[in-house]
Amino acid sequence: MAANLLAHALVEEGKHVVAIPSFGFERRGAPVAAFLRFDEAPIRRMTNIYEPDCIVCIDPTVARAVNIFDGIRENAMLVQATRKALGELNLPRQVARAGLCDAVGIALEIFRRPITNTIMLGAFARTSGLVRLESLQAALRGEGGLRDAALEQNLAALARGYEVTAVHAIERRAAA
Amino acid sequence: MSALPQARPQHVVCDGNEAAAWGVVLSRPDMVAVYPITPQTSLVEALAQFAADGVLDAEMVEAEGEHSVLSVLQGACLAGARTYTATSGPGLAFMFEPYIRTPGLRLPMVMSIVTRDTLSPQCVWGGHQDAMSVREIGWIQMYCETVQEILDTVIMAFKVAEHRDVMLPVNVCHDGNYLSFGVCRVDLPAQGGVDTFLGKPDTNWHVALDPDRPMGVDPLTGGGGGPGPALFARYRKGQCRGMQNALGVIEDVHRDFGEHFGRRHAPLLEEYRLDDADYAIVTIGSMTGAAKDAVDEARARGQRAGLIKVKTYRPFPLQAMAQALGKVKAVGVVDRSVSFGWNCGPLHQDVLGTLATLPQRVPAVSFIGGLAGADLTPAHFARALQTTAQTLAGALPLAPVWLNESDR
Numbered sequence: 302m303a304a305n306l307l308a309h310a311l312v313e314e315g316k317h318v319v320a321i322p323s324f325g326f327e328r329r330g331a332p333v334a335a336f337l338r339f340d341e342a343p344i345r346r347m348t349n350i351y352e353p354d355c356i357v358c359i360d361p362t363v364a365r366a367v368n369i370f371d372g373i374r375e376n377a378m379l380v381q382a383t384r385k386a387l388g389e390l391n392l393p394r395q396v397a398r399a400g401l402c403d404a405v406g407i408a409l410e411i412f413r414r415p416i417t418n419t420i421m422l423g424a425f426a427r428t429s430g431l432v433r434l435e436s437l438q439a440a441l442r443g444e445g446g447l448r449d450a451a452l453e454q455n456l457a458a459l460a461r462g463y464e465v466t467a468v469h470a471i472e473r474r475a476a477a
Numbered sequence: 478m479s480a481l482p483q484a485r486p487q488h489v490v491c492d493g494n495e496a497a498a499w500g501v502v503l504s505r506p507d508m509v510a511v512y513p514i515t516p517q518t519s520l521v522e523a524l525a526q527f528a529a530d531g532v533l534d535a536e537m538v539e540a541e542g543e544h545s546v547l548s549v550l551q552g553a554c555l556a557g558a559r560t561y562t563a564t565s566g567p568g569l570a571f572m573f574e575p576y577i578r579t580p581g582l583r584l585p586m587v588m589s590i591v592t593r594d595t596l597s598p599q600c601v602w603g604g605h606q607d608a609m610s611v612r613e614i615g616w617i618q619m620y621c622e623t624v625q626e627i628l629d630t631v632i633m634a635f636k637v638a639e640h641r642d643v644m645l646p647v648n649v650c651h652d653g654n655y656l657s658f659g660v661c662r663v664d665l666p667a668q669g670g671v672d673t674f675l676g677k678p679d680t681n682w683h684v685a686l687d688p689d690r691p692m693g694v695d696p697l698t699g700g701g702g703g704p705g706p707a708l709f710a711r712y713r714k715g716q717c718r719g720m721q722n723a724l725g726v727i728e729d730v731h732r733d734f735g736e737h738f739g740r741r742h743a744p745l746l747e748e749y750r751l752d753d754a755d756y757a758i759v760t761i762g763s764m765t766g767a768a769k770d771a772v773d774e775a776r777a778r779g780q781r782a783g784l785i786k787v788k789t790y791r792p793f794p795l796q797a798m799a800q801a802l803g804k805v806k807a808v809g810v811v812d813r814s815v816s817f818g819w820n821c822g823p824l825h826q827d828v829l830g831t832l833a834t835l836p837q838r839v840p841a842v843s844f845i846g847g848l849a850g851a852d853l854t855p856a857h858f859a860r861a862l863q864t865t866a867q868t869l870a871g872a873l874p875l876a877p878v879w880l881n882e883s884d885r
Contacts, residue, residue, distance in 0.1 A: 305660055309490045312662045318490070320660040345766030347623075347655040348854045444490065 303359060303418040304335035307425070309440035310432050311339045319344045332366050339431075355429060358382060359421040361405060370395075380428045380466075382417050387469050400428025402466040411458050419455040423462025434463050485532075488664045493624045493656035496663050497563065497589050497649070498523035500631025502533045503671040504587075507558035510538035510546040514568035515601045516653035517591035521563065535561075543572035551575060554584040555694060557680035559635060562586070565653060566593035566607045573611075579646045580615030580716060582695060583681070585638035586646040587631065588616075592762070593653045594814075594849040602850025603653030605762065605814040609823045615716060617647040617723050618791040622765045624661040626742055627651045629734060632671055636730045639679050642722040650790075652763040652813075654850050659763070666738050674737045720792040727789055745794035747786040748801050750776060754783025756807040756865045758844075761787040761824055764811060764853040771858030782862050787824065798831045807840045808832075809865035811858070811880070813847040821845075821877050840868040846880030853880065 308320040322335040336350040351371075355378040358369050376397040382404035383390065392399065402424040404417035411420075419441065426434050441447065441455055489499065497520050501509065509528075513521045527533035540546045543564055550560040564572055569590060579586060594604030608618060617637065621627045627649065634647040651657060666674075686694070699709040724745065731744035749769055751757055760768045765786045775782035785801045785808075787794075802808060812822020819826055821843035832839050844861045847853040857880045864878055 305490075308660045312488075312490045318661065321655060322658050323654075346770050346855065347652075347659050347763045348767050349852050351854070 303357070303422050304337045306419070306422060306437065306440045306444070307337060307432065308339075309444045310436035313436050313439060314432065316340065317343050319347060321347065321349060323349060332363050354378065355380070355425075355431075357421055357425050359404065359417045360415075378429055380421060380425045382421055382424075387467075387471075392471070397471055398428065399469045399471060400424050400466045401469070402462055404462065407458065407461050407465070411454050411461070419458040420462035423459040423464075424466040427463045427466040428468050434459070485668070486665060487667075488662055490660060490662050491624070492519070492658050492660045493621075493627045493651050494518075494520035494591065494658070495523045496624045496628040497591075497631055497651065498527060498533075499663070499665060500628040501535075501561050502527050503628075503666060503668060504561070504632050504635045504675060505559070505672070506535045506561045506587075506635075508536045508538060508550065508553040509533070509561045510540050510549045510553075511562050512540055512543050512546050512564070512568060514543070514565045516593060516603065516657045517563050517565040517568070517589070519657070520589065520591065543568040544575060547572050547575035547579065550586055551579065551582065551584060554586055555582075555686050557678075557685040559639075559678050560584075560586050561588070561631075563589035563591060565591040566595060569607050569611065570595075576611065576616075577614050581712070583644040583716070583719070584646055585635075585644055585681075587634045587638055588646065588648050589627075589631065590618075590648050590650045591653050591657045592650050592813075598849075600849040603655060603657070603813075604848045604850070605650070605652075605812070606848070608648065608650045609812075609814040609816075611648075612791050612823060615645065615720070616791065617643075617645055617720070617727075617789070619647065619649055619727070619789050620762045620787065621649065621651045621656060622763060622786065622788075624656060624659055625663050625740070627656065628663055628665075629738070629740060629742060632666070632675065633727075633730050633734050636675055636733075637723060637726055640722075640726045640730075641679060641681070643719050643726050644681055645716075645719050645723060650762070655763045655852075664740070670737055674733065723792055724789070724794060743786065743788050745789045745797045746801055747784075747788065748804075749784040749786065751783035751785065751801060751804050753781060754805050755781040756809070756862075756869060757783035757785055757801075757805045758858065758861050758865060759785045759787065759808060759810040759824060759828055761790065761811075762813060764813065764847055764858075767853055767855050768811070768858045768861075771855040771862060774855060774859065775862050780862070780866065782866070790824070790827075793827050793831075795831055795834070798828070799834050802828070802831055802839060803835055803837075805839065807842075807865050807868040809842040809844055809861050809868075811844040811846060811853070811861055813845075813853075815845055815848075815877075825877075840873045842868060842874055843877040844880050845877045848881065851881040851884065857881070 304320040308318045316339040318339045320337040324333040357380040378398045380400040384403040404420040511521045595606040638647045728744045735741035810825040816823045825843035
């Protein structure tokens with residue numbers, strides 16, 4: 302859902318976008334991934350991403366099941382749902398910028414359930430500066446299939462994610 | 478799925494399944510019957526939503542299974558209706574009895590196959606094995622490369638199917654996963670433009686049921702004596718002629734589409750960087766984008782690589798393929814399915830058949846990849862290109878090369 306909304310927002314900003322979700326059987330709670338590319342130029346390849354520039358991890362527990370940093374590029378960006386501080390996270394050296402957001406805490410407050418999609422979109426906008434908050438709001442209003450209270454909750458979630466995310470620039474450590 | 482806007486937008490951001498549903502909306506069918514099956518399910522949901530919102534003005538039939546879906550549509554088609562359905566893998570298997578009968582009835586139906594690998598092993602992901610397994614049934618098959626091409630091809634498929642020189646059902650195939658769920662910006666043609674492009678449905682009243690002109694449709698034909706054998710041969714020959722006519726009609730319809738909407742899709746085959754190529758790979762479906770990127774990378778290294786993409790697979794564009802293959806000294810064919818009988822990909826067999834019509838000998842390698850949702854990346858195609866190039870020096874693998882065999 303988050304990748305789909307981000308695709309809408311980026312298209313509205315004039316970008317070429319391909320977003321490909323990846324999942325298995327229909328069951329709740331299984332780890333899922335979505336891969337999104339965007340560019341000023343048309344994108345031809347319809348493939349997954351193996352060497353990401355940016356990783357958005359919307360569930361603080363998923364790293365127990367999969368290595369979310371697999372294939373991460375140099376000078377990469379991480380947007381992480383966590384209540385921990387930067388120093389408590391064991392990040393690979395390639396992460397040069399990290400946006401941390403207690404998305405589960407916010408979600409329990411707003412939705413009374415740990416649904417972090419829109420919160421983490423706000424966190425991504427804040428951390429990366431690659432998409433405007435207004436574009437995400439417009440995508441949510443126009444294309445999210447949400448209305449009334451659900452729309453208001455998600456707009457609030459988006460804004461809170463944007464507001465509270467702490468963005469850290471990480472000094473490159475000297476090679477060991 | 479996108480919420481319904483008040484006025485229809487000029488573009489949407491959606492996946493391939495929703496793009497197909499938009500193609501259906503714009504083609505204004507009289508009747509749609511669908512039964513959900515992964516990975517086609519969200520296409521059905523989109524159609525149901527469009528019907529509920531009044532965007533799709535067609536009779537929606539919710540049948541109890543795919544066998545009934547196609548049987549219902551056969552009846553509607555015989556009454557002169559424009560009809561659409563979509564299915565995938567096991568749904569196609571359950572549909573087989575009416576499916577095999579539809580081309581012989583000369584019913585101009587359009588059906589999307591959201592391609593999926595066949596069971597077993599148990600899997601729910603994309604692959605071409607389902608569509609390839611029915612390649613000799615007599616349906617026209619076109620394979621899409623992009624999400625935009627899905628929408629455009631669904632519209633074009635009605636014009637091809639209903640053409641009086643064709644009168645055959647069309648499968649618009651789009652890859653499960655990478656196209657069915659891949660989200661892109663898609664331009665929506667204006668309804669007025671599509672209405673003009675498709676024209677009035679050309680109902681074949683020779684077979685359409687009309688209470689004022691009662692007639693038998695599909696009587697018992699054939700046998701070993703009397704008029705049967707000759708009559709059966711005539712029907713079969715006519716069906717084969719319709720398939721061959723479709724090649725020209727598909728070209729005309731794609732040209733018309735380009736003139737109407739400004740988007741040009743290769744109708745039969747697309748040649749990519751082929752004219753001065755030493756060797757080429759043949760691709761089909763959504764793998765083609767990554768393969769083109771790999772060709773560009775090979776070119777950047779000074780390799781004279783090219784690509785041939787198959788859009789229309791049935792009828793097989795023999796002449797166009799012979800012309801394309803005549804430009805290269807070696808070829809590699811990448812199939813997203815297997816031919817169990819030949820230990821190679823089915824498209825590879827078609828290429829081998831085509832090569833037999835050329836005077837020169839062109840070595841051909843069979844590559845099999847992308848089965849059951851496996852990804853085909855530029856790295857896989859770089860390997861396919863390299864292996865194909867090596868055949869120029871005499872290294873021709875006699876067994877298929879399995880591209881995902883070493884994926885981790």
